[in-house]
Amino acid sequence: MLSSELLAKYDIPAPRYTSYPTVPYWDETPSKSKWIQSLSSSLEGDSSWSLYIHVPFCESLCTFCGCNTTITKNHDLEGDYVDSVIKEWETYIASVPELLEKPLRQLHLGGGTPTFLSAENLKRMLDPILSKVNYDKDNFEGSLEVDPRKTNRRQLEVLSELGFNRISLGVQDFTLKVQELVNRVQSFEQTKEITDAARELSYDSVNFDLIYGLPCQGIEEMTQTTKLTIELRPDRIALYSFARVPWIKPAQRKFTDEQLPVGAEKRALYEVAREMLLGAGYHEIGMDHFALPSDELSVGVDEKTLHRNFMGYTPYQTDVLLGLGVSSISESKDCFHQNEKVLNLYKEKVSKNEIPTLRGHIHTEEDLYHRKLILELMTNFELDIPEKILSPMALKLEPLIEDKLCSLKDGKLSVSELGRPFIRNICMTLDKRMLTKKPETKIFSQSL
Ligand SMILES: C[S@@+](CC[C@H](N)C(=O)[O-])C[C@H]1O[C@@H](n2cnc3c(N)ncnc32)[C@H](O)[C@@H]1O
Numbered sequence: 001m002l003s004s005e006l007l008a009k010y011d012i013p014a015p016r017y018t019s020y021p022t023v024p025y026w027d028e029t030p031s032k033s034k035w036i037q038s039l040s041s042s043l044e045g046d047s048s049w050s051l052y053i054h055v056p057f058c059e060s061l062c063t064f065c066g067c068n069t070t071i072t073k074n075h076d077l078e079g080d081y082v083d084s085v086i087k088e089w090e091t092y093i094a095s096v097p098e099l100l101e102k103p104l105r106q107l108h109l110g111g112g113t114p115t116f117l118s119a120e121n122l123k124r125m126l127d128p129i130l131s132k133v134n135y136d137k138d139n140f141e142g143s144l145e146v147d148p149r150k151t152n153r154r155q156l157e158v159l160s161e162l163g164f165n166r167i168s169l170g171v172q173d174f175t176l177k178v179q180e181l182v183n184r185v186q187s188f189e190q191t192k193e194i195t196d197a198a199r200e201l202s203y204d205s206v207n208f209d210l211i212y213g214l215p216c217q218g219i220e221e222m223t224q225t226t227k228l229t230i231e232l233r234p235d236r237i238a239l240y241s242f243a244r245v246p247w248i249k250p251a252q253r254k255f256t257d258e259q260l261p262v263g264a265e266k267r268a269l270y271e272v273a274r275e276m277l278l279g280a281g282y283h284e285i286g287m288d289h290f291a292l293p294s295d296e297l298s299v300g301v302d303e304k305t306l307h308r309n310f311m312g313y314t315p316y317q318t319d320v321l322l323g324l325g326v327s328s329i330s331e332s333k334d335c336f337h338q339n340e341k342v343l344n345l346y347k348e349k350v351s352k353n354e355i356p357t358l359r360g361h362i363h364t365e366e367d368l369y370h371r372k373l374i375l376e377l378m379t380n381f382e383l384d385i386p387e388k389i390l391s392p393m394a395l396k397l398e399p400l401i402e403d404k405l406c407s408l409k410d411g412k413l414s415v416s417e418l419g420r421p422f423i424r425n426i427c428m429t430l431d432k433r434m435l436t437k438k439p440e441t442k443i444f445s446q447s448l
């Protein structure tokens with residue numbers, strides 16, 4: 001069991017390292033020509049790519065939510081949004097024909113709630129893309145996030161026909177008490193129905209998203225949530241730490257400090273779920289995922305191909321991640337790029353055949369170097385530390401080594417079992433940008 005002193009000492013604001021440099025440190029947005037050239041040159045030779053499409057709509061707001069959403073019950077918005085995504089796609093392929101030639105390995109629909117769109121609109125959005133790209137259904141991962149309260153079998157059928165084979169269900173917590181407090185009442189039966197439908201339709205991998213640290217969530221609620229999860233036996237589980245960022249998401253102000261478990265109390269919720277999941281045969285992956293041994297994520301760990309990007313842990317890496325839709329983030333070999341976050345601004349730019357850029361970043365050689373190190377530590381939990389960065393890091397690492405969170409032997413940094421929960425803190429010692437300039441205000445959620 002982790003001591004409360006350790007938890008108090010290291011529970012500080014820290015990035016989740018789905019990217020490096022982290023978004024607040026992006027400092028040079030690529031021009032349109034630089035961004036296009038970067039995509040093209042990343043897709044040379046024997047390369048492959050991934051596509052992310054963001055659908056921002058949700059019918060109601062879950063008050064814990066940190067995602068980019070547009071809350072509405074007006075389904076007339078669907079058609080217009082689908083048109084914008086198609087237009088954005090056409091703008092890209094006019095300049096980057098490699099997107100049609102190189103194999104598309106992964107397609108992820110995220111949100112918001114992709115199943116806000118009807119089956120017909122999902123098909124209308126995806127057909128113009130999938131009918132043109134080079135994708136082999138046998139070597140392709142098509143995944144989507146669903147809210148089981150807002151998903152029907154027809155949507156899953158249409159996507160399955162297009163080659164979708166992975167599904168992620170938002171669950172968060174199975175107990176009514178917590179569900180009512182976060183404005184998300186979702187019955188066990190609703191979750192079971194979509195889980196069963198996905199299996200009948202041959203989706204190979206079913207994931208559940210759970211969160212620990214929600215208001216009034218205690219050991220009893222976590223135990224019940226984990227028990228019901230194990231009963232439905234998803235192939236993967238993401239067990240996220242509740243990221244509290246009320247300065248960005250004002251709805252989170254509804255929760256009082258007294259309602260929210262923090263520090264040792266919050267971590268105990270993770271530990272309870274972890275024990276139960278390990279006991280049920282799951283493997284712990286990275287900092288907040290679990291997978292059955294047969295799942296590709298477990299295989300990725302065994303074969304050391306695990307990767308981490310804006311969508312979290314994935315079994316392998318491609319050369320480009322192209323993000324379409326409002327607020328989507330893209331990655332090439334040397335740039336990050338994010339789309340406009342305000343829906344009307346996104347639509348306006350796309351309607352003028354512009355790439356709807358909000359901001360981005362061109363990596364320096366040093367960024368690429370530190371990015372590789374942080375990625376390796378986040379995925380493998382060990383790293384050969386090159387001599388040239390060992391001495392500047394040593395001072396920062398000292399207290400972490402003293403507290404037995406990691407060890408350094410023969411130039412290898414290894415995260416201990418005790419240190420796993422503190423991986424974000426350990427990665428901060430490699431974060432050159434943050435070491436050079438500390439954030440002036442609180443921008444990251446707590447590390448635990
Ligand atoms: C886009 S939602 C999933 C799909 C669908 N909208 C739903 O909620 O069922 C992405 C996931 O992010 C996680 N999430 C959202 N806000 C969070 C927060 N503040 N802290 C931790 N996880 C969060 C939730 O687990 C959620 O399922």
Ligand code: SF4
Nearest residue numbers: 058061062065067112
């Ligand atoms: S958790 Fe999902 S359904 Fe709830 S507001 Fe966030 S994106 Fe929408």
